[in-house]
Amino acid sequence: TPRVFSGIQPSGNLHLGNYLGALKRFVDMQGPEMETVYCMVDLHAITVWQDPKELAHSTRELCAGFIAAGIDPEQSILFNQSQVPEHAQLAWIFNCVARMGWMQRMTQWKDKAGKNQQNASLGLFAYPSLMAADILIYHATHVPVGEDQKQHLELTRDIAIKFNNDFGVDFFPVTEPVIEGAATRVMSLRDGTKKMSKSDPSDMSRINMTDDADAIAQKIRKAKTDPDALPSEIDGLEGRPDARNLINIYAALADRSVEQVLADVGGKQFGEFKPMLAELAVAKLSPISSEMARLMNDQAEIDRILARGAERARAITAPILKRTYEIVGMVS
Numbered sequence: 001t002p003r004v005f006s007g008i009q010p011s012g013n014l015h016l017g018n019y020l021g022a023l024k025r026f027v028d029m030q031g032p033e034m035e036t037v038y039c040m041v042d043l044h045a046i047t048v049w050q051d052p053k054e055l056a057h058s059t060r061e062l063c064a065g066f067i068a069a070g071i072d073p074e075q076s077i078l079f080n081q082s083q084v085p086e087h088a089q090l091a092w093i094f095n096c097v098a099r100m101g102w103m104q105r106m107t108q109w110k111d112k113a114g115k116n117q118q119n120a121s122l123g124l125f126a127y128p129s130l131m132a133a134d135i136l137i138y139h140a141t142h143v144p145v146g147e148d149q150k151q152h153l154e155l156t157r158d159i160a161i162k163f164n165n166d167f168g169v170d171f172f173p174v175t176e177p178v179i180e181g182a183a184t185r186v187m188s189l190r191d192g193t194k195k196m197s198k199s200d201p202s203d204m205s206r207i208n209m210t211d212d213a214d215a216i217a218q219k220i221r222k223a224k225t226d227p228d229a230l231p232s233e234i235d236g237l238e239g240r241p242d243a244r245n246l247i248n249i250y251a252a253l254a255d256r257s258v259e260q261v262l263a264d265v266g267g268k269q270f271g272e273f274k275p276m277l278a279e280l281a282v283a284k285l286s287p288i289s290s291e292m293a294r295l296m297n298d299q300a301e302i303d304r305i306l307a308r309g310a311e312r313a314r315a316i317t318a319p320i321l322k323r324t325y326e327i328v329g330m331v332s
């Protein structure tokens, strides 16, 4: 059976972009024809500073978010990265396979390190190598992610290919990125040319999964738009990034295509469309946020779920790491 792997960083502010670009699609991929493995990637989160107390809180909250959104911890393997040490162990091997030049070309590295690269953590630089290990330690074949992770997935393929070539084996699979749907790149509500992101200083730029109905409605009401009416065909969104973003969000939340949505709302002004979007967003997101809050009342249960998930994950990762060590020539 095909195996799906993906992860989300427990770095706080789980938002609508994470939900539509990742989490909702993780839920859609659950089923008997796929083995699904989902991870809170805390080792990735600490590539930039995380307050220890907040990291622990965000990890549990993210786990609650997965479950509230529809991940069944019996059906999927749901766990925390640092509890499965093979991720970091394989990442070290990959650090020795990947080249500095590959990492230097990564746009996420350039964006996050900013001007002062000398002062960024070594972990931030090596981030894609750990991500390759996350995926390949499961021999995962399908990786659902948002558009922003495309370059890292290409690098994962390069690492798999180079490892196989270097050691003359056909061991790591060449993974397929799964970047599909209307919301592979949800944009900021304040600027339709910028990605909706956890670290945007403006809370009005994103809808957090913990926002209540009033906050969601207010953020949509204040979202940036242009003065024109909505088009009835997709070409009419050309050069209108804010309009496109709100339509994409509507389509993804409604599980409909952008074309279908435009056929319905074409001709409407934003004054009419925004309340429709707010109503849909509240209807879809409120049950998730209230379930998250409920689950967070029993953190011992969350910890049990994570421990059980890690145990199941290790049943897959331990043999793959062992075989990798043998291939590399490590005495065991």
Ligand code: AQP
Residues within 6 Å of the ligand: 007, 008, 009, 010, 011, 017, 018, 019, 020, 021, 022, 144, 145, 146, 147, 148, 149, 183, 184, 185, 186, 187, 195, 196, 197, 198, 199, 200
């Ligand atoms: N705006 C987005 N639209 C669609 N998908 C998105 N993802 C993130 N932002 C969007 C997808 O969510 C998954 C988990 O991402 P992550 O944990 O790596 O978070 P991130 O990319 O660090 O999130 P942010 O908000 O972008 O954080 P900062 O502000 O720190 O850069 C991935 O599949 C990602 O594609």
